[in-house]
Amino acid sequence: MQREADFPALLERLRPECQRIIVQYEQKRSALLPIMHLFQGYEGYCSADAMNAAAEMLDLTPAEVESTVSFYTLLYRRPVGKYMLQICRGLACSINGAEDMMAYFREKLDVGQLETTDDGVFSYEEVECLAACDRASCMQVNLDFVYSLTPQMVDDMLAAMRAGTYSTAPMAQIEAPGRTWAISQESDISRGKKSPGAVGVPLPNNAGGVGDRSGIIMLDHILARDVEFFTKTSERAVVDARQVVEVREEEGSHAGH
Ligand code: FES
Numbered sequence: 565m566q567r568e569a570d571f572p573a574l575l576e577r578l579r580p581e582c583q584r585i586i587v588q589y590e591q592k593r594s595a596l597l598p599i600m601h602l603f604q605g606y607e608g609y610c611s612a613d614a615m616n617a618a619a620e621m622l623d624l625t626p627a628e629v630e631s632t633v634s635f636y637t638l639l640y641r642r643p644v645g646k647y648m649l650q651i652c653r654g655l656a657c658s659i660n661g662a663e664d665m666m667a668y669f670r671e672k673l674d675v676g677q678l679e680t681t682d683d684g685v686f687s688y689e690e691v692e693c694l695a696a697c698d699r700a701s702c703m704q705v706n707l708d709f710v711y712s713l714t715p716q717m718v719d720d721m722l723a724a725m726r727a728g729t730y731s732t733a734p735m736a737q738i739e740a741p742g743r744t745w746a747i748s749q750e751s752d753i754s755r756g757k758k759s760p761g762a763v764g765v766p767l768p769n770n771a772g773g774v775g776d777r778s779g780i781i782m783l784d785h786i787l788a789r790d791v792e793f794f795t796k797t798s799e800r801a802v803v804d805a806r807q808v809v810e811v812r813e814e815e816g817s818h819a820g821h
Pocket of ligand 1: 652653654655656657658692693694695696697698700701702
């Protein structure tokens with residue numbers, strides 16, 4: 565897709581749809597995410613022009629818009645590949661082979677976390693739980709789910725994407741992407757001074773950092789039984805250590821009767 569000759573032309577084309585979205589909400593600002601998805605659908609990412617236009621339509625500041633856009637891994641502030649490959653590295657997926665799948669993708673595509681291949685076709689990101697833990701290990705391709713990954717599936721998927729026959733459509737790409745779409749804090753575009761993303765995080769085991777192994781580490785703890793889980797979900801709400809003691813004492817006293 566070619567970039568519109570000028571952004572105002574795209575804005576005028578999409579303005580009626582934006583208005584239709586805005587009137588669905590009690591507060592204008594609630595329309596921010598769907599509007600940014602709309603622009604991203606046409607531009608392939610949330611351009612500074614699009615963020616400024618959304619700010620103006622929703623009576624927000626550009627910094628408010630950018631702070632929201634930068635929060636979500638579903639929105640990109642710089643051009644990305646035609647296929648955004650987001651691999652889950654959560655606990656259930658880690659138990660079910662996500663580490664091997666991530667290594668396979670990295671090797672096959674010669675990319676690292678938050679990187680785009682030189683041909684601009686694939687962007688790669690390891691993300692937190694995608695809420696499909698029952699079908700781990702899983703991923704999203706341009707936000708479409710792919711479940712129970714195997715190396716063969718990865719091979720088939722990449723081949724089909726390269727051949728243009730993959731079931732999920734490629735994203736719009738109005739500009740050639742760079743090696744990464746992460747934004748450094750010093751960058752002009754990062755007016756809100758948001759996090760630079762995971763690139764260059766010095767501690768590899770930092771949650772969200774390069775080579776994040778939090779799922780595997782948690783699994784090690786579980787296997788070593790040096791963490792304890794309560795049986796009922798509601799009991800996880802008891803997080804304060806003092807309260808835990810109180811609850812246990814109470815349980816003990818009940819058990820004694
Ligand atoms: S851990 Fe991967 S979907 Fe939940």
